[in-house]
Amino acid sequence: MLTYIGRRILQMIPVFIGVTILLFILRAPGVLPGDPIKLITGERAISPALYNQIVKENALDKPLWYQYGRWMDHLFHGDLGESYQLKRPVADILIEKFPNTLKLALVAILIECFMGMAAGILSAVKRYSFWDVLVTLSTSILVSLPVFWLGMILQVIFGIKFKEWGLPYLPISGMTSADFPGWVHYVLPAVTLASISTAYAARITRSQLLEVMGQDYMRTASAKGLTGGQVIWRHGLKNALIPVVTYLGLDLGAMVGGTILTETVFNWPGIGFQIYRAILSRDWPIVLGAVVIIVILVMIINLLVDISYAFLDPRIRYGRVAK
Amino acid sequence: MPPLLEVDDLHMHFFTRDGIVKAVDGVSFSLEPRETLGVVGESGSGKSVTALSIMRLIPEPPGKVVKGDIRFRGDSILAMGEKEQRKLRGNRIAMIFQDPMTSLNPVYRIGKQIAEPLRIHKNMSRKDSWDAAVELLKQVGIPQAADRARSYPHEFSGGMRQRAMIAIALACGPDVLIADEPTTALDVTIQAQILELIQEIQARTESAIIMITHDLGVVADVADHVLVMYAGRAVEFGTADDVFYRPLHPYTWGLLESLPRHDVDEKGQLCPIKGQPPSLINLPQGCAFRPRCAYSQGVCTMERSGLVEITPGHFSACQFSGDSGFVEKACGFLSRER
Numbered sequence: 257m258l259t260y261i262g263r264r265i266l267q268m269i270p271v272f273i274g275v276t277i278l279l280f281i282l283r284a285p286g287v288l289p290g291d292p293i294k295l296i297t298g299e300r301a302i303s304p305a306l307y308n309q310i311v312k313e314n315a316l317d318k319p320l321w322y323q324y325g326r327w328m329d330h331l332f333h334g335d336l337g338e339s340y341q342l343k344r345p346v347a348d349i350l351i352e353k354f355p356n357t358l359k360l361a362l363v364a365i366l367i368e369c370f371m372g373m374a375a376g377i378l379s380a381v382k383r384y385s386f387w388d389v390l391v392t393l394s395t396s397i398l399v400s401l402p403v404f405w406l407g408m409i410l411q412v413i414f415g416i417k418f419k420e421w422g423l424p425y426l427p428i429s430g431m432t433s434a435d436f437p438g439w440v441h442y443v444l445p446a447v448t449l450a451s452i453s454t455a456y457a458a459r460i461t462r463s464q465l466l467e468v469m470g471q472d473y474m475r476t477a478s479a480k481g482l483t484g485g486q487v488i489w490r491h492g493l494k495n496a497l498i499p500v501v502t503y504l505g506l507d508l509g510a511m512v513g514g515t516i517l518t519e520t521v522f523n524w525p526g527i528g529f530q531i532y533r534a535i536l537s538r539d540w541p542i543v544l545g546a547v548v549i550i551v552i553l554v555m556i557i558n559l560l561v562d563i564s565y566a567f568l569d570p571r572i573r574y575g576r577v578a579k
Numbered sequence: 580m581p582p583l584l585e586v587d588d589l590h591m592h593f594f595t596r597d598g599i600v601k602a603v604d605g606v607s608f609s610l611e612p613r614e615t616l617g618v619v620g621e622s623g624s625g626k627s628v629t630a631l632s633i634m635r636l637i638p639e640p641p642g643k644v645v646k647g648d649i650r651f652r653g654d655s656i657l658a659m660g661e662k663e664q665r666k667l668r669g670n671r672i673a674m675i676f677q678d679p680m681t682s683l684n685p686v687y688r689i690g691k692q693i694a695e696p697l698r699i700h701k702n703m704s705r706k707d708s709w710d711a712a713v714e715l716l717k718q719v720g721i722p723q724a725a726d727r728a729r730s731y732p733h734e735f736s737g738g739m740r741q742r743a744m745i746a747i748a749l750a751c752g753p754d755v756l757i758a759d760e761p762t763t764a765l766d767v768t769i770q771a772q773i774l775e776l777i778q779e780i781q782a783r784t785e786s787a788i789i790m791i792t793h794d795l796g797v798v799a800d801v802a803d804h805v806l807v808m809y810a811g812r813a814v815e816f817g818t819a820d821d822v823f824y825r826p827l828h829p830y831t832w833g834l835l836e837s838l839p840r841h842d843v844d845e846k847g848q849l850c851p852i853k854g855q856p857p858s859l860i861n862l863p864q865g866c867a868f869r870p871r872c873a874y875s876q877g878v879c880t881m882e883r884s885g886l887v888e889i890t891p892g893h894f895s896a897c898q899f900s901g902d903s904g905f906v907e908k909a910c911g912f913l914s915r916e917r
Contacts, residue, residue, distance in 0.1 A: 472681040478636055479676075480696045480747065481669035494686045569686055570731040 336545035357526030376461025398455035407521035505561030513550035581653030588647035604811035617802030673748035679740035690728030738769035817893035827895035
């Protein structure tokens with residue numbers, strides 16, 4: 257197991273180098289539009305001397321491989337450069353924004369786990385019942401709704417209309433406000449963010465559990481005299497949940513980097529919203545820094561998912577030699 | 580004193596979209612302590628369904644007992660509540676399944692799976708039940724049982740897994756052990772070991788065994804009585820000696836004849852029973868075996884006869900079994916050494 261983890265960590269190094277090189281190629285002149293000097297200085301005219309100074313400071317006159325090495329060197333010293341627009345260190349901006357995204361992602365993952373699995377188990381156990389039809393139908397609808405549309409509809413109903421009708425309503429923007437305790441701000445964005453994945457988690461749980469319920473070892477468990485519930489909880493779920501864990505893990509990875517839509521709709525001060533704004537203004541250091549951090553986080557999450565397999569499924573005790 | 584286990588005119592039908600599958604259509608037998616009953620027949624003859632019905636492991640729907648009863652020590656299992664049925668299952672009546680490769684849960688340690696029935700039926704603690712599981716593994720012939728109990732199923736070979744399944748079935752010291760083709764999925768040398776183990780256990784524990792198989796050799800080795808099934812019904816029942824040396828039903832003759840003969844010519848032709856078992860949705864009129872029977876006559880299409888006692892304790896469902904001249908026809912292959 258330890259050798260496996262060690263090997264997996266070593267495998268992360270080439271992946272990391274590959275991704276960063278790819279990002280750097282985008283920076284080569286002519287690949288993406290826009291002159292970085294203009295972005296740093298704004299539209300006002302500057303003297304050639306100042307221009308040359310900025311080029312030198314940022315090593316923009318050096319070949320790309322040199323810039324890459326320089327950037328890597330800085331990265332390992334915790335320096336991700338400075339935002340062109342905000343004139344602040346990128347590291348500071350990311351440290352400020354990342355926790356907001358992570359908190360939202362964790363709340364969303366919790367919703368997915370509990371709601372998704374519960375709905376999936378219910379519809380598998382009560383197959384073809386009213387509940388099964390309800391779950392199947394609502395998951396079909398959920399997966400086909402665009403996230404930004406769902407977010408806006410929720411804002412309209414639970415934020416604006418409820419307020420108009422004098423019902424208890426929910427905040428629709430930002431993480432804090434004077435009118436609400438902090439956690440209430442999580443409700444709508446987290447539900448929106450979790451919606452599609454909850455539906456997928458429910459479907460995967462259902463199909464996996466149905467498949468597992470047809471397995472011989474489930475019959476063995478019944479033959480031991482366990483109740484129907486014990487058979488499913490003790491013998492069914494642990495087998496059925498392996499693919500669900502994979503899915504949720506990958507989804508957490510995706511959410512860490514890609515909650516741009518939800519964060520934008522809800523004005524959530526997270527990394528996705530920040531990336532969105534940085535791309536619009538071609539604030540290259542922020543995009544690069546954020547993507548690199550996301551890559552690292554996704555790799556760590558994937559590693560954790562793989563390790564969790566080993567606990568769920570002993571057949572995947574990696575690298576262990578059979579006695 | 581009522582028999583230990585009694586299956587009385589059991590009809591287990593499956594209600595499917597294509598029609599009613601009469602998987603078991605009138606089977607009766609009874610079992611006494613220490614007795615071994617062999618149940619033989621082709622695939623689809625209703626052997627396994629009979630066993631699963633006793634365990635109440637047939638999902639209902641689609642299955643349904645439309646007629647008949649199953650009694651354990653005189654009490655109807657079918658009339659019991661779910662809770663009482665569970666108290667029998669895995670405790671007084673236990674079952675060994677056909678495919679040990681898939682019958683163990685891949686994510687739990689062998690020891691835990693063996694300990695599980697003890698924990699539910701005997702209320703044993705985690706520690707005590709684990710120790711008992713190690714002891715059971717020893718009894719079924721697994722070396723270094725204390726270590727092996729910590730293994731997962733994928734670390735066991737097929738034969739070892741079947742031993743582990745037997746240990747699970749034996750955990751609570753059942754009165755009836757149902758073995759549903761316990762050796763079919765194993766290779767021949769292991770088959771013999773597993774059969775020996777089952778017999779050895781029976782000698783030690785005094786449980787009764789229902790041995791379901793399509794391998795007549797297995798039954799000849801272990802059974803006291805033999806029930807031959809065809810298309811959901813019993814066609815012949817008697818002591819193992821009667822059924823093997825004085826068989827009465829043409830289907831039994833066919834089964835015996837189809838055994839490979841090692842004594843004559845190794846390259847000799849096999850003699851299978853021609854044709855296919857009938858559809859259980861649409862049974863032929865009269866005797867279900869008639870379309871494949873070399874001896875059928877007009878009267879066979881008329882009605883289906885139930886088991887009739889031909890000689891004391893020896894029953895056959897063939898109209899002609901009472902006719903000694905007819906039975907003589909079987910002599911050709913019966914004379915040979917078996």
